[in-house]
Amino acid sequence: NSERKKGGRKLKPNCRRRSLYVDFSDVGWNDWIVAPPGYNAFYCDGECPFPLADHLNSTNHAIVQTLVHSVKASAVPQACCVPTELSPISMLYLDEYDKVILKNYQEMVVEGCGCR
């Protein structure tokens, strides 16, 4: 509240999942990746404010770090907004020997973000 009164500074949004679409044609990979044409990778961004709310999916350590940061900001950084849950994607592509491969890659899509 005091910050808002002083400078009217805009508060940064809280930590959450943001949209990020990776299009394979942007990097010219659509000639060897058959499917999908791209995928929703997502990313995590935002503040981990004190006090940490439950929906920010924080660890006990992040709660302590955020608490210390709130009183001693110069010495201790804020907890990080990072992916806490990831899911795999399937990719159908041609390898360097022209063989068709279907592979599942783990931890490619951000499903959830949190303060860690």
Added chain:
Amino acid sequence: ESTATRMSGDGEDSKLTVGTASNGGKGSKQEVIQAFESSLLSMFGLKSRPRPRKNPVIPQYMLDLYLEQVKNPDDIQVNFNIRDKSVSSANTARSFFHRETEEDYEESRVGSSRHYRFQIDTIPDNEVVTGAELRLYCQGINISSPMTNTDDRPSEYQFLHRINVHEILEPADEGGESIKRLIDSKVVDIRNSSWESFDIRPAVAKWKASQEENHGVEVELTEVQNSQISPHKDHVRLRRSSDLAASEWQRQRPLLITYTDDGKRPTRSKR
């Protein structure tokens, strides 16, 4: 990364674009793209960027496997969940066509058997073969007049053919015969069109461990009734017939699918 990738928008729809916001030169942009590409290729387990030839043949079965996998985007599993196949720990499926030049070999044209050799040395060493299937296309034959019943068995038997798949343990030397063992067998009705799958995992696992032992497989077609060479041997697409178009042959030719596990397990977060 900080100078190379720019994510436009904050909280809105973003798209990964390669930018030159800080130093702008064409050379640096190329370097960034190369660095981006090499790190992703390494993640994908590829040595270099694939340069596929024009109009590559994508087997329909691989497309079907992919579509099955992504049917429910919220529930994609790291490992394949393929019904009736014990490939549960596999996370990679590869398709192989046999070497076409062997079609010209006279010995492979004898009778209704056919010899196939698949080059599987492109499977990385760190991957374990958990499953392998040889898929053969059977083209249904329209038989209008009933066949002559030569014995007391019902004529229905005459439509049934057996497909035997043998692993070649030792190739035939001059004038001799190859040493082989039966690894899978199936009975098909020649009136129906279908893809038949044969489990050849033991042979493929052995070939992967020792390439010198890869002498291929032999597929044999016989009648169920009297174990004789089938008069309808073209029913199973073992080789390309002269009247079959190249595109049609690409869709119907035998296909080997291997299922492998690269050992990369999902990381479990500690509490």
